[in-house]
Amino acid sequence: NAGVTQTPKFQVLKTGQSMTLQCAQDMNHNSMYWYRQDPGMGLRLIYYSASEGTTDKGEVPNGYNVSRLNKREFSLRLESAAPSQTSVYFCATLDPGGNEQFFGPGTRLTVL
Amino acid sequence: AQSVTQPDIHITVSEGASLELRCNYSYGATPYLFWYVQSPGQGLQLLLKYFSGDTLVQGIKGFEAEFKRSQSSFNLRKPSVHWSDAAEYFCAVGGSNDYKLSFGAGTTVTVRA
Numbered sequence: 001n002a003g004v005t006q007t008p009k010f011q012v013l014k015t016g017q018s019m020t021l022q023c024a025q026d027m028n029h030n031s032m033y034w035y036r037q038d039p040g041m042g043l044r045l046i047y048y049s050a051s052e053g054t055t056d057k058g059e060v061p062n063g064y065n066v067s068r069l070n071k072r073e074f075s076l077r078l079e080s081a082a083p084s085q086t087s088v089y090f091c092a093t094l095d096p097g098g099n100e101q102f103f104g105p106g107t108r109l110t111v112l
Numbered sequence: 113a114q115s116v117t118q119p120d121i122h123i124t125v126s127e128g129a130s131l132e133l134r135c136n137y138s139y140g141a142t143p144y145l146f147w148y149v150q151s152p153g154q155g156l157q158l159l160l161k162y163f164s165g166d167t168l169v170q171g172i173k174g175f176e177a178e179f180k181r182s183q184s185s186f187n188l189r190k191p192s193v194h195w196s197d198a199a200e201y202f203c204a205v206g207g208s209n210d211y212k213l214s215f216g217a218g219t220t221v222t223v224r225a
Contacts, residue, residue: 044215099163103157
């Protein structure tokens with residue numbers, strides 16, 4: 001039972017390059033989330049998916065797109081990376097019974 | 113709009129001393145409140161949560177938090193800290209019909225020997 005997994009763990013991009021961050025969960029949770037973490041700003045919600053087939057914008061969606069491929073997987077895409085997107089990205093799922101979010105280990109992204 | 117304020121950016125405490133981390137929230141309905149801990153290079157782990165009932169809640173690792181509606185606060189406490197408690201701590205608020213959480217900026221705790 002791996003919980004929430006994220007790939008890659010680390011990535012360095014050049015400005016303008018694109019990439020997709022992958023998230024998968026084996027907890028059978030409906031809701032999934034993408035956050036970014038920046039020093040002094042806590043975690044900010046980028047996008048979330050309340051259930052398979054639905055996605056909604058969070059607090060800071062600009063420059064990102066998401067895909068809820070199936071119940072297990074929720075990917076985050078940067079179409080044209082910018083230095084302002086240098087951050088640590090966390091994926092999370094929600095256990096509705098306990099209203100608890102479970103977090104993956106994070107992806108550390110640097111955009112040069 | 114919902115928001116969380118953690119007034120202390122950084123706290124240094126001696127091992128064995130008590131610890132209190134402050135959290136103030138703004139939420140339009142009955143809040144669900146959470147404290148998460150993040151060790152260096154790791155993801156977030158839930159310490160405790162408050163939904164309703166007893167306003168003093170117990171969590172893992174010897175932590176507790178008290179919900180005070182009149183003060184819109186949810187402060188985290190530990191009577192005696194251990195070196196392993198050095199980490200960053202985040203307070204978060206959400207609601208029963210709102211699965212989105214808002215996080216505070218975090219408080220970094222340093223434990224000195």
